[in-house]
Amino acid sequence: GAGVSQSPSNKVTEKGKDVELRCDPISGHTALYWYRQSLGQGLEFLIYFQGNSAPDKSGLPSDRFSAERTGGSVSTLTIQRTQQEDSAVYLCASSRNPSGSYEQYFGPGTRLTVT
Amino acid sequence: AQRVTQPEKLLSVFKGAPVELKCNYSYSGSPELFWYVQYSRQRLQLLLRHISRESIKGFTADLNKGETSFHLKKPFAQEEDSAMYYCAPPLDRGSTLGRLYFGRGTQLTVWP
Numbered sequence: 541g542a543g544v545s546q547s548p549s550n551k552v553t554e555k556g557k558d559v560e561l562r563c564d565p566i567s568g569h570t571a572l573y574w575y576r577q578s579l580g581q582g583l584e585f586l587i588y589f590q591g592n593s594a595p596d597k598s599g600l601p602s603d604r605f606s607a608e609r610t611g612g613s614v615s616t617l618t619i620q621r622t623q624q625e626d627s628a629v630y631l632c633a634s635s636r637n638p639s640g641s642y643e644q645y646f647g648p649g650t651r652l653t654v655t
Numbered sequence: 656a657q658r659v660t661q662p663e664k665l666l667s668v669f670k671g672a673p674v675e676l677k678c679n680y681s682y683s684g685s686p687e688l689f690w691y692v693q694y695s696r697q698r699l700q701l702l703l704r705h706i707s708r709e710s711i712k713g714f715t716a717d718l719n720k721g722e723t724s725f726h727l728k729k730p731f732a733q734e735e736d737s738a739m740y741y742c743a744p745p746l747d748r749g750s751t752l753g754r755l756y757f758g759r760g761t762q763l764t765v766w767p
Contacts, residue, residue, distance in 0.1 A: 543698075575757075582661075582759030583699075583741055631699065643689075646699040 542566070544647035546632050552653045553622055561617040561650045565634030572615050573635075573644065574607055578628040586630075589615065622654045661742055661758035668732050669766045676727040676761045678716075678742030688725040690716055691741040691757070702727075702740070712736070732765045739763075 545564045553559050565572050574586040585599040589609040600606070604622075609615040619626055629651050633644040658681040668674045680688070692702040703711045705718045705725060716727045725742060742758040 583757040585756065633699075643701045643704070644691075648698055 544632055544634055544645050546630075546647040546650050548650060549648065550651045550653075552655060555624060555654055556621055558618065558620045559622055559652065561619075561630050561632075561652070563615045563617070563632030563634075563647060565613065565615070565632070566636075566645055567613075569634035569636050569645070570612070571635045571637065571642075572609055573633040574615070574617050575631040575633065576628045577631055577649065581628075583631070586617070619652075622652075624654045627652055627654045659742055659756050659758040661740075661761050663761045664759065665762050665764070667764045667766060670734055671731050674729050674732040674736070674763065674765070676740050676742075676763065678725045678727065678758055680723050680725065680742075688716070688718060689743045690714070690725075690727050691743055692738050693741070694735075694738045699741070732763075734765045734767055737763055737765045 544566055547562045551559055551561070563572065563574070570591050572589045576584045576586055578584065586605065587600055587607045588596040591612060595607070595609070604620045605617070606620075607615060607617045615632065617630060629649040631649045632647045635642045635644045660679045662677050662679070666674070666676060688705045690702040691699050693699040703709055703714060703716060705716055713731070714727055714729045716725055718725050727740060727742070729736065739760050739762050741760045743756065
């Protein structure tokens with residue numbers, strides 16, 4: 541079956557503009573995660589959705605970042621008034637079960653460049 | 656708070672040499688631990704999980720509760736092992752949350 545997909549694969553935007561990044565998780569996966577991967581910074585957790593529960597937003601770096609998950613499936617990460625330090629690869633992952641026992645499946649990522 | 660430490664950002668070995676990627680965690684419960692790998696131009700993917708006690712691509716990882724470590728080892732490194740490796744211990748099983756805390760990663764380079 542299809543894996544996690546993300547769009548766009550690359551996004552170049554001007555500083556101050558808003559961007560939306562999309563994630564389509566694997567069908568049937570109840571948990572969805574957003575991470576940011578920056579050079580030299582490793583993998584940084586941003587936000588986590590599980591079913592109808594309130595999302596864990598503890599990793600969002602500022603109030604310019606927000607995310608939604610509609611209908612328990614597709615998720616959109618929005619970055620408002622982008623800054624150059626937002627440039628990174630944004631990864632989405634989903635897992636079948638929220639328990640840490642289950643593997644996370646990652647998408648190919650969206651490379652965001654803020655000029 | 657949960658913490659994961661991968662002390663080496665970069666690690667280089669020659670082909671055929673043993674390799675050990677270090678991972679230490681702070682955790683009060685009984686952890687389940689994972690190693691994820693990202694090869695060049697590929698997606699991040701699961702390499703192995705300690706609970707299954709498996710060996711994948713010659714790699715093994717032993718959980719040492721006394722040292723709170725989960726180091727990844729391979730006796731004879733291959734050039735195709737060159738990749739970024741992330742250690743990931745999840746939260747307490749009693750928690751309702753399922754997020755993973757990834758380490759910052761170790762970039763392994765295996766020279767010919």
